[in-house]
Amino acid sequence: MEGISSTAAIKPDRKTYSKPVNFQGARNKGILVSMALLLTVSVCASLCVGALPVSFGQLFGIIADWMGINTAFTYDEQQKVIIEAIRLPRVLLGMLVGAGLGISGAALQGLFRNPLADPGLIGITAGASFFAVLIIVFHASVVAFLGTSTSIYLISIASFAGAMLTTWMVYKLSKVNGKAQIATMLLAGIAINAFAGAFTGLMTYIATDEQLRSITFWSLGSLGGATWTTIQTLTPFILITLIFLPRMGKALNTLALGENQAAHLGVNMKNMKRRVIILSTLSVGASVAVAGSIGFVGLIVPHILRKAFGPDHKLLLPGSAIGGAVVLTLSDTLARTIVAPAELPIGVLTALLGTPVFVYILIKEKRISHD
Amino acid sequence: MIKTKSVSFRVGQRYLVHEANLEARQGELLVIIGPNGAGKSTLLKLLSRELKPSDGSILMNGKEISSYSNKEMAAFRSVLCQHNRVSLPFAAEEIVMMGRYPFFGDHPTDHDYDLVEACLADVDALHLKSQPYPVLSGGEKQRIQLARSLAQICEADNGILLLDEPTTGLDLKHQYHTLKIAKSWAEKGYCVVAILHDLNLALQFADRVIMMKEGQLLYNGSSFDVLTEENIEEVFQIPVRIYRSDTGAHPVIMPVADVARHYSL
Numbered sequence: 001m002e003g004i005s006s007t008a009a010i011k012p013d014r015k016t017y018s019k020p021v022n023f024q025g026a027r028n029k030g031i032l033v034s035m036a037l038l039l040t041v042s043v044c045a046s047l048c049v050g051a052l053p054v055s056f057g058q059l060f061g062i063i064a065d066w067m068g069i070n071t072a073f074t075y076d077e078q079q080k081v082i083i084e085a086i087r088l089p090r091v092l093l094g095m096l097v098g099a100g101l102g103i104s105g106a107a108l109q110g111l112f113r114n115p116l117a118d119p120g121l122i123g124i125t126a127g128a129s130f131f132a133v134l135i136i137v138f139h140a141s142v143v144a145f146l147g148t149s150t151s152i153y154l155i156s157i158a159s160f161a162g163a164m165l166t167t168w169m170v171y172k173l174s175k176v177n178g179k180a181q182i183a184t185m186l187l188a189g190i191a192i193n194a195f196a197g198a199f200t201g202l203m204t205y206i207a208t209d210e211q212l213r214s215i216t217f218w219s220l221g222s223l224g225g226a227t228w229t230t231i232q233t234l235t236p237f238i239l240i241t242l243i244f245l246p247r248m249g250k251a252l253n254t255l256a257l258g259e260n261q262a263a264h265l266g267v268n269m270k271n272m273k274r275r276v277i278i279l280s281t282l283s284v285g286a287s288v289a290v291a292g293s294i295g296f297v298g299l300i301v302p303h304i305l306r307k308a309f310g311p312d313h314k315l316l317l318p319g320s321a322i323g324g325a326v327v328l329t330l331s332d333t334l335a336r337t338i339v340a341p342a343e344l345p346i347g348v349l350t351a352l353l354g355t356p357v358f359v360y361i362l363i364k365e366k367r368i369s370h371d
Numbered sequence: 372m373i374k375t376k377s378v379s380f381r382v383g384q385r386y387l388v389h390e391a392n393l394e395a396r397q398g399e400l401l402v403i404i405g406p407n408g409a410g411k412s413t414l415l416k417l418l419s420r421e422l423k424p425s426d427g428s429i430l431m432n433g434k435e436i437s438s439y440s441n442k443e444m445a446a447f448r449s450v451l452c453q454h455n456r457v458s459l460p461f462a463a464e465e466i467v468m469m470g471r472y473p474f475f476g477d478h479p480t481d482h483d484y485d486l487v488e489a490c491l492a493d494v495d496a497l498h499l500k501s502q503p504y505p506v507l508s509g510g511e512k513q514r515i516q517l518a519r520s521l522a523q524i525c526e527a528d529n530g531i532l533l534l535d536e537p538t539t540g541l542d543l544k545h546q547y548h549t550l551k552i553a554k555s556w557a558e559k560g561y562c563v564v565a566i567l568h569d570l571n572l573a574l575q576f577a578d579r580v581i582m583m584k585e586g587q588l589l590y591n592g593s594s595f596d597v598l599t600e601e602n603i604e605e606v607f608q609i610p611v612r613i614y615r616s617d618t619g620a621h622p623v624i625m626p627v628a629d630v631a632r633h634y635s636l
Contacts, residue, residue, distance in 0.1 A: 258452075264445065265469060266472070
C-alpha cells in the first residue's frame with residue numbers, strides 16, 4: 001500500500017513536460033488571416049467575371065481611381081459603371097448574407113449541440129420566409145401608410161421576428177429533460193417547414209401576379225436584387241451579429257460539457273441562450289428578407305471548418321463568417337455565369353452542392369451513434 | 372466553507388434529502404457515503420446549485436449560495452460530475468482549459484497554459500494532452516475532467532471542490548491517486564467534498580465522513596467514529612468486519628465471510 005500511495009509514479013515525465021507556448025491565439029489568427037485573403041481573392045475574381053469581363057489590372061485601376069490615385073491601368077467607363085452599380089453591391093450582398101448565414105449556423109449548432117442545426121433544416125428560414133411573404137401580400141394595407149421607403153426594413157424586421165419565433169419554438173420543442181434531442185429537433189423543423197410552407201402556399205393562392213413573382217424569388221433565393229439600398233438595410237443587422245456573436249465562443253464551448261457544467265463554469269445559461277438565438281436569427285431573418293432562402297451555407301461551412309481546425313468556437317464563429325462569405329461569393333459567381341446570359345437561383349445551387357454534404361454528415365452521425 | 376441549515380429537497384411528497392445540517396471546512400476532506408438512493412448525489416447537486424432546495428439554506432464562504440452569480444461562483448467553486456459526456460471532439464487540453472475560461476477574456480494567457488499543464492500533470496494525464504476527448508477511455512476522461520475542476524480553482528482563495536464519485540471507472544492506481552489529490556488539495560487549504568462508494572478509501576483518506584440513508588444524514592464525524600461495524604451494517608444492511616493489522620497500516624473493512632450464505636446470494 002505504501003508503494004501505491006507514493007507520488008513517484010505520478011511525477012510528470014520530463015521529456016513530455018515542455019514549457020507551453022501560447023500558440024492557440026497565433027494559430028487562430030493565422031487561419032483567419034489566410035481565410036480573409038481567400039475571401040479577398042474570391043471577391044476580386046467575382047468582380048471581374050461576367051458578361052463584360054474586367055481584368056485584375058483594370059479592377060485595380062478602378063479601385064485606385066476611387067481612392068483618387070491615378071494608375072497606368074486603363075479601363076472603359078462602362079466597366080467602371082458595371083462594377084460600381086451592379087457587381088460590387090451584388091458581391092457585397094453575397095458577402096454579408098454568406099457571413100451571416102455561416103456564423104449563425106455555427107452558433108446554432110453550438111447551442112443545439114448538434115451539427116445538423118442548420119437554419120434551413122430546422123425551419124428558421126421557412127419561418128422567416130413566411131413572415132416576409134405575409135408582408136408582401138398584405139403590402140398594400142400594411143405598408144401604405146408607412147411609406148414605401150420603409151417596406152424593405154419592414155420585411156427585414158418581419159422575417160427577423162419570424163426567424164426568432166421559429167427558433168424559440170424549435171428549441172423549446174426539441175428539449176427533452178433539459179437536453180436538445182436531435183430527432184425531435186429535426187421533426188420540429190419538418191413540422192414548422194410544412195406549416196410555414198402551407199401558409200406560404202395559401203398566400204401564393206391569394207397573391208397577385210406581381211406578388212407571385214416576389215414570392216417565387218423568396219422560395220428560391222437570389223442575390224439578383226442587390227442594390228446599394230439593400231446593402232444599407234442589411235449591413236446593420238449582419239454587423240451586430242458579426243460583432244457580438246464571436247464573443248459567445250467560450251460559452252458555446254463549455255456548452256459541449258452540458259448545461260450544468262457550463263453553469264458551473266460561470267455561464268449564465270438563460271442569458272447566453274437568449275443572446276445566441278437573437279443574434280443568429282437577426283442575420284438569418286435579415287438575409288432571408290433581402291435574398292430569400294439560401295440553404296445549406298450555415299450547415300456546410302461550419303462543418304468543413306470543424307473537420308479542418310477542430311470544434312473550438314473561438315475560431316469556428318469568425319471562421320464560419322469568413323467561410324460563408326467565400327462560399328456565397330463563389331456560388332453566386334457560378335450561379336450568374338454557368339448558364340449565362342440567364343441566371344441560376346443561388347438557393348438552387350447551394351442546395352445542389354449542399355445536399356451531398358448533408359447526406360455525408362447524416363451517414364457519419366449514424367455510424368457514431370452505433371458505437 | 373460550506374454550511375447548510377436544515378436543507379431539504381422534495382419531489383412530490385417524497386424527501387430525497389431531509390433537513391440536512393452539515394458543515395464542510397477549509398482544509399478538510401469531507402466524504403459522503405451511503406447506499407444507492409440515499410440522496411448523496413442530490414445533496415451534492417444542492418451544494419452545486421444544480422438543484423434548488425425545497426427548504427433550508429446553504430451558505431458558502433458566509434453567503435447564501437443563491438446570492439452569487441454563476442460567474443462569482445465559478446471563481447472559487449468547481450464541480451466534478453458523475454457523468455461527463457462531451458458533445459464535440461475537443462482536445463483533452465482544451466477541456467482542461469475550460470476550467471480557466473472564467474478567468475480570461477478571449478484568449479488564454481501563457482499563465483493559463485502553465486496551469487493547465489500543471490493540472491494535467493497532477494492527474495497523471497499530461498501524455499493525453501493533445502488527444503481528442505472522445506477517443507479516451509472512461510478512466511482517462513474522468514481524470515481529464517478532474518484536471519479541469521482543479522484548473523478552475525487552483526488560484527482561488529477559499530476554494531471549494533465538489534466531487535461526485537470521482538473514482539468511478541478508475542483503475543486501482545488512479546483511484547488512490549485521485550483520493551491523494553483530493554486529500555492534498557484539502558491539506559493545501561481547500562474545502563473538498565466527495566461522494567465515495569469505496570468504504571476503505573473513505574476510511575483511509577477522509578478527515579470527516581457523513582453517512583446517509585434515505586435522505587437523512589445519519590452519522591457525521593471522524594472516519595473512525597463513523598465507519599464502525601455497527602453503523603455500516605445498519606446503513607448498508609450487510610454485516611462487515613474491520614480488520615486491523617499489527618503493522619499500523621490502515622484497517623480494512625470487509626463483508627463477513629459467510630455473507631453469501633447469509634443472504635442466500
